Amino acid sequence: MAARIGGTAKTNQTGELAAVILALTRLDNFRPIHFKTDSEYVKKGLTERFQTWEDNGWIKMSNKDLFKKALDLLRRRSAPTWFEWVKGHSGDPGNEGADELADQGAHDDAPTDLDLSIKPEWNLTGAKLSTLTQAIAYHGIRERASQDKRTGPQTQLNLARDALEAFTGHLETDPSLWKGITHQDIRRPIRTFLFRAYHNSYKLGDFWAKIQDYEKARCEACNDPAESLAHILFECEAEPQNIIWKLAKELWPHGDETWPHLSMGIILACGNLEVRKPRNGREVEEEQENKRDPGATRLLKIIISESAHLIWRLRCERRIGGRTHTATSITRRWHQAINDRLVTDQIAARNIIRTESNYRNVEDTWKGTLKDERFLPFEWAKAKEVLVGIVPPRPPI
Ligand SMILES: [Zn+2]
Numbered sequence: 411m412a413a414r415i416g417g418t419a420k421t422n423q424t425g426e427l428a429a430v431i432l433a434l435t436r437l438d439n440f441r442p443i444h445f446k447t448d449s450e451y452v453k454k455g456l457t458e459r460f461q462t463w464e465d466n467g468w469i470k471m472s473n474k475d476l477f478k479k480a481l482d483l484l485r486r487r488s489a490p491t492w493f494e495w496v497k498g499h500s501g502d503p504g505n506e507g508a509d510e511l512a513d514q515g516a517h518d519d520a521p522t523d524l525d526l527s528i529k530p531e532w533n534l535t536g537a538k539l540s541t542l543t544q545a546i547a548y549h550g551i552r553e554r555a556s557q558d559k560r561t562g563p564q565t566q567l568n569l570a571r572d573a574l575e576a577f578t579g580h581l582e583t584d585p586s587l588w589k590g591i592t593h594q595d596i597r598r599p600i601r602t603f604l605f606r607a608y609h610n611s612y613k614l615g616d617f618w619a620k621i622q623d624y625e626k627a628r629c630e631a632c633n634d635p636a637e638s639l640a641h642i643l644f645e646c647e648a649e650p651q652n653i654i655w656k657l658a659k660e661l662w663p664h665g666d667e668t669w670p671h672l673s674m675g676i677i678l679a680c681g682n683l684e685v686r687k688p689r690n691g692r693e694v695e696e697e698q699e700n701k702r703d704p705g706a707t708r709l710l711k712i713i714i715s716e717s718a719h720l721i722w723r724l725r726c727e728r729r730i731g732g733r734t735h736t737a738t739s740i741t742r743r744w745h746q747a748i749n750d751r752l753v754t755d756q757i758a759a760r761n762i763i764r765t766e767s768n769y770r771n772v773e774d775t776w777k778g779t780l781k782d783e784r785f786l787p788f789e790w791a792k793a794k795e796v797l798v799g800i801v802p803p804r805p806p807i
Pocket residue numbers: 629630631632633634641645646647648649
């Protein structure tokens with residue numbers, strides 16, 4: 411049987427490898443396969459160079475997980491396998507079923523849905539000392555060290571996953587949670603904030619507790635014995651969290667049942683939050699899920715991420731900058747933070763992303779939050795002369 415990979419779709423290394431893995435996973439081990447690939451690197455890698463790479467412990471290799479998995483699958487095969495290099499877009503008809511597999515593989519930018527686990531006896535780790543150069547060994551040490559650092563945030567990932575599942579009913583994978591941090595609706599400084607929160611790298615009370623002979627620092631504001639990010643964001647009575655979360659919920663126009671139970675996990679997972687449309691009384695099949703509400707989903711990501719980040723910023727201003735905040739100034743700052751997002755959206759819609767779908771997106775996001783909304787002209791996001799703002803918060807008591 412012939413399996414032609416690549417050619418029509420994006421012909422990068424990752425795509426080609428993903429296609430090989432996908433094909434090998436789905437086709438019988440005892441039937442011969444003829445792969446045609448337009449990646450010389452993939453062909454040579456799987457037929458010749460892998461020996462050297464294995465000897466060097468896969469150090470400095472991009473796509474090493476994919477190469478290792480492909481080799482593992484190839485070694486399990488009991489029938490002959492050929493690799494042939496073909497020129498890209500050579501018009502070779504190939505095998506339709508395999509083409510489809512190749513397309514699936516090649517369109518996957520990050521093929522996270524591929525099972526990359528390897529039989530333990532084939533998963534060679536470490537490098538052969540006889541063939542290892544000093545330079546490669548050095549890179550190997552650096553790779554190991556950076557891997558170890560990544561095991562730290564596992565607790566936080568689980569926290570985020572659990573909170574998200576309770577809210578959306580979906581279990582997210584680690585890669586999709588990491589991806590959520592850099593979601594386009596999360597502003598850059600907040601991405602950094604979330605990244606550091608995942609790695610527990612802010613020097614709070616629980617940070618000092620990890621260091622020997624260092625006493626856990628108490629919360630300076632309320633003298634609580636355990637200062638943590640969760641304490642600052644949700645518990646500390648001396649922090650502005652009470653006021654800010656109240657304002658956030660007051661602005662939320664989609665009802666209590668779509669507002670998450672706030673926790674550290676929800677903050678960490680704010681880029682993955684999702685709101686579904688309510689059922690409108692019509693007959694719906696039990697199993698069927700409600701439709702995703704893109705506007706509400708986007709607004710929730712904005713409100714939650716901006717509010718959490720503002721609480722943190724105000725805390726830093728007070729602890730490091732020595733500033734004090736009154737209830738009125740906290741309220742004003744929060745209103746400004748959310749309003750800035752609305753203004754940014756409006757400016758982008760008028761000047762940068764002038765597409766119908768973006769006008770809809772902006773209008774859907776802010777629906778129900780705007781001041782004098784019923785007096786706004788139809789399609790306000792398009793109209794140059796219209797100034798919008800969110801409903802001003804009620805003055806604090
Ligand atoms: Zn406190």
